[in-house]
Amino acid sequence: MPLLELEHVTKRFGGLVATSDVSLCVHESEIAFVVGPNGAGKTTLFNLISGVCHPDAGSIRFQGRDISRVAPNEAAQLGIGRTFQIVKPLRNLSVLENVMLGAFLRTRSTAQAAREALRVLQYLQMEKAAALPASGLPLPMLKRLEIARALATQPRLILLDEVMAGLSTAEALGLAEILKKLPEWGISAVGGVEHVMQVVMSIAHRVLVLDHGALIAEGSPQHVVREPRVIEAYLGSKYKELGL
Amino acid sequence: MKRMHLIFALAGLAVSLLLPLVVRGDYHLQVLFRIYLFAALGLAWNLVGGYAGQLSLGHAAYFGAGAYGLAVFTQAGLPLGIALVLLVALALVFALLIGGVSFRLRGPYFALATIAFAEVLHATAKNLPNLTGGDVGIQVPALFHNHVQRSFCYCAILLAAAALAATAVISRSRFGYYLMAIREDQDTALSVGVNTARTKLNALLVSAAFTALGGALYGSLFLFIVPDQVLSIDISNEIAIVAMLGGAGTLAGPLVGALVLESASELFKSVFQEAHLLIYGLLLIVVVLFLPEGIVGGVASLLRRQKRRKAPGEAR
Numbered sequence: 001m002p003l004l005e006l007e008h009v010t011k012r013f014g015g016l017v018a019t020s021d022v023s024l025c026v027h028e029s030e031i032a033f034v035v036g037p038n039g040a041g042k043t044t045l046f047n048l049i050s051g052v053c054h055p056d057a058g059s060i061r062f063q064g065r066d067i068s069r070v071a072p073n074e075a076a077q078l079g080i081g082r083t084f085q086i087v088k089p090l091r092n093l094s095v096l097e098n099v100m101l102g103a104f105l106r107t108r109s110t111a112q113a114a115r116e117a118l119r120v121l122q123y124l125q126m127e128k129a130a131a132l133p134a135s136g137l138p139l140p141m142l143k144r145l146e147i148a149r150a151l152a153t154q155p156r157l158i159l160l161d162e163v164m165a166g167l168s169t170a171e172a173l174g175l176a177e178i179l180k181k182l183p184e185w186g187i188s189a190v191g192g193v194e195h196v197m198q199v200v201m202s203i204a205h206r207v208l209v210l211d212h213g214a215l216i217a218e219g220s221p222q223h224v225v226r227e228p229r230v231i232e233a234y235l236g237s238k239y240k241e242l243g244l
Numbered sequence: 245m246k247r248m249h250l251i252f253a254l255a256g257l258a259v260s261l262l263l264p265l266v267v268r269g270d271y272h273l274q275v276l277f278r279i280y281l282f283a284a285l286g287l288a289w290n291l292v293g294g295y296a297g298q299l300s301l302g303h304a305a306y307f308g309a310g311a312y313g314l315a316v317f318t319q320a321g322l323p324l325g326i327a328l329v330l331l332v333a334l335a336l337v338f339a340l341l342i343g344g345v346s347f348r349l350r351g352p353y354f355a356l357a358t359i360a361f362a363e364v365l366h367a368t369a370k371n372l373p374n375l376t377g378g379d380v381g382i383q384v385p386a387l388f389h390n391h392v393q394r395s396f397c398y399c400a401i402l403l404a405a406a407a408l409a410a411t412a413v414i415s416r417s418r419f420g421y422y423l424m425a426i427r428e429d430q431d432t433a434l435s436v437g438v439n440t441a442r443t444k445l446n447a448l449l450v451s452a453a454f455t456a457l458g459g460a461l462y463g464s465l466f467l468f469i470v471p472d473q474v475l476s477i478d479i480s481n482e483i484a485i486v487a488m489l490g491g492a493g494t495l496a497g498p499l500v501g502a503l504v505l506e507s508a509s510e511l512f513k514s515v516f517q518e519a520h521l522l523i524y525g526l527l528l529i530v531v532v533l534f535l536p537e538g539i540v541g542g543v544a545s546l547l548r549r550q551k552r553r554k555a556p557g558e559a560r
Contacts, residue, residue: 153437
């Protein structure tokens with residue numbers, strides 16, 4: 001049984017079809033990346049999975065349970081963590097406290113939450129920033145903070161919406177090295193990216209290509225970049241020439 | 245650090261408990277009563293308006309529930325203890341009605357609902373003479389017969405201390421972190437599994453309970469209440485202003501706010517007589533313009549900035 005399963009999911013906003021008859025699944029301990037140009041429907045897809053909005057048609061199942069209509073806080077309870085494309089740190093709180101917010105989902109105790117938060121910060125190699133206020137962090141750190149907060153909820157599946165955006169290639173590759181270890185923790189990840197194909201190629205087990213809300217290709221990274229439809233819709237001829 | 249706070253709070257409590265013995269005269273004791281009463285009310289408001297960031301401009305509803313509850317329930321022949329429980333329950337029902345509906349929505353709906361609900365209660369109290377005495381008013385039983393002013397002072401001090409202790413405990417707990425998360429960003433709060441509607445409602449319930457007890461105390465001191473006195477928007481505003489002036493979302497803010505606002509308004513009343521409202525208004529404008537985080541918030545960020553200047557490079 002796949003961890004996450006979408007069947008014929010459609011979502012409209014007025015006349016705009018943001019998600020069009022999408023069927024996909026994500027397996028245990030798998031890292032999948034959804035790629036597609038700006039406006040392809042990546043964020044809507046994440047919002048649907050995390051309960052921020054609900055499908056007009058089709059169903060979403062998580063661990064065999066229908067989650068098409070659950071609220072976002074219930075989705076988090078069930079084990080779906082997420083980051084936001086536009087980083088949303090709690091600016092008045094410290095880095096550690098921001099991460100503790102996630103940890104509080106599994107414990108009532110402040111001390112226990114702090115321990116768990118520190119463990120996650122160590123994993124993301126940002127424990128030195130624990131005491132700093134979140135308001136002063138540079139963007140690469142804020143992106144990591146988003147991931148840390150979501151990981152602290154101890155999810156089975158984490159949705160990483162544009163966590164690479166705004167990072168240099170070196171920074172993105174550094175982050176990718178860390179994310180590669182997620183399956184070791186029993187966590188599956190679905191990332192969404194617009195650019196940085198190089199990073200996607202290095203960590204994704206599987207790539208899903210979205211265009212105008214529809215899934216146009218799916219498979220291993222090496223396979224997907226050779227698909228004519230993908231090259232046409234998204235990558236451009238450069239990738240053809242590279243012969244990846 | 246934590247121990248320092250505790251020592252500071254206990255010293256404050258000790259001084260507070262000595263004050264009513266030192267202060268002479270009914271007038272001064274009444275000013276003292278107002279300071280501590282509004283400190284308690286501001287602390288209660290601060291849980292919802294400060295920590296959770298949900299602007300309530302209708303706390304008169306719970307205040308009035310306390311004052312009128314005490315009057316109506318004791319006139320019905322109930323003993324004082326039962327009346328106190330019932331008036332808190334009444335305020336909780338009001339909080340459930342307001343928060344249960346409006347906390348599901350985002351935007352200014354909660355703030356608008358609080359004003360509307362309090363005004364409806366205000367009008368209802370005026371127009372139900374059989375129950376509330378209408379505009380004529382209703383008698384409230386005296387809680388104390390000897391050393392009246394001093395006893396009320398002690399009650400207000402204890403209420404403020406209880407509200408402060410509750411806030412201190414909450415602000416360090418998961419509940420407190422969730423409230424701050426809701427204030428900063430509801431989407432983030434939801435994404436880490438916070439039931440935002442329920443959490444906001446819980447804060448409002450605690451707030452309403454303290455506010456009702458404050459209202460009962462206030463009503464009993466005056467022995468006689470009318471709707472314009474305990475259910476008016478002036479009460480709602482004063483409670484909110486105490487917290488915002490001192491620093492919404494800070495532990496000590498409402499204490500400082502009550503001390504400054506209540507003593508300033510008494511001072512202005514005696515010095516400027518009828519012009520005191522004008523001065524009061526000007527003071528508020530100055531604070532909103534120059535200290536948007538309130539007195540405590542403003543001083544805290546000033547200290548932070550100085551600390552950062554002293555240790556450059558540390559904050560990466």
